[in-house]
Amino acid sequence: MAAESAESRENLIKLVTRLVLEELAKGPGIPLGVSNRHIHLDRGDMDALFGKGCELTHKKDLGQPGQYASEETVTIKGPKGQIGKVRVLGPLRPETQVEISLSDGFTLGLRPPVRESGKIAGTPGIEIIGPRGSVIKDGSVIAALRHIHMSDKEAAVYGFKDKEIVDVEVGSPERSAVLHNVLLRVSDKYALEMHIDTDEANAVGAKNGDLVRIVGRARQ
Structure with a gap:
């Protein structure tokens, strides 16, 4: 019984995660800032x-x-x-x-x-x-460390929390990649924006103002 309950919770988490990421994919994307x-x-x-x-x-x-x-x-x-x-x-x-x-x-x-x-x-x-x-x-x-600034309101809408780790698709069509280990920084003082440095941007053909998308999150 306990095993079934644990499995049900895990399946629910997977479903919620998939739905959240699908909603993010429909949105306008996250502005990129190259530092x-x-x-x-x-x-x-x-x-x-x-x-x-x-x-x-x-x-x-x-x-x-x-x-x-x-x-x-x-x-x-x-x-x-x-x-x-x-x-x-x-x-x-x-x-x-x-x-x-x-x-x-x-x-x-x-x-x-x-x-x-x-x-x-x-x-x-x-x-x-x-x-x-x-x-x-x-x-x-x-x-x-590459990171995303996000307001409290935006984090609440998508079910994210401060210090969570996510995966982000970024880059030009020719050199795009998924960047892992992206830190979420959530505060009412922040505006939605992802920051990477020049090495990372050059590797994937990214530039200031590009729109990126969260495509996964680390298992908790």
């Missing part, structure tokens, strides 16, 4: 790099509410090389975080771990050089 290398600064590092009390200069809005690209750029320097004109994104954050691709890591001589944003403990160090000074960070460099 180039960039940096988020805290107040202390902003002061050290650009001058005490200096504020970021708004250049253009990004896909997420309140997020923007600034006019300010820095140079990042690793053991092997450096990369200039790395865009600073605003607003300022509690901790400095450098987001690069794995290809950038080869240029710099670093091996950035693939991490969710904010998970910087134990990551490689790097030197950040600005127009007014430089700072050496013990750990702040990641390759961002």
Whole structure:
């Protein structure tokens, strides 16, 4: 009896999952944002790099509410090389975080771990050089885990929850692929958008503004 009940629950979960994915496939899709290398600064590092009390200069809005690209750029320097004109994104954050691709890591001589944003403990160090000074960070460099921002309302409609892992079909007709291990980040502060880095986009022929679709979800 218990085995039959467990089997019934599993069949129901499979049915609900299939129906949810079918509904997603009928929708307009999820906008894609391709993230180039960039940096988020805290107040202390902003002061050290650009001058005490200096504020970021708004250049253009990004896909997420309140997020923007600034006019300010820095140079990042690793053991092997450096990369200039790395865009600073605003607003300022509690901790400095450098987001690069794995290809950038080869240029710099670093091996950035693939991490969710904010998970910087134990990551490689790097030197950040600005127009007014430089700072050496013990750990702040990641390759961002591909993810989807989704509002609470959108998640509720489709039965998703924060931190769930899904599969997403993305890319040009000639090079499309299904990307696994895509993290859902759900909050009333988010707008619907998927983020991948330039390495991932180039591999599948994807570009900013493409529409992608969730085609599966990890077993819980």
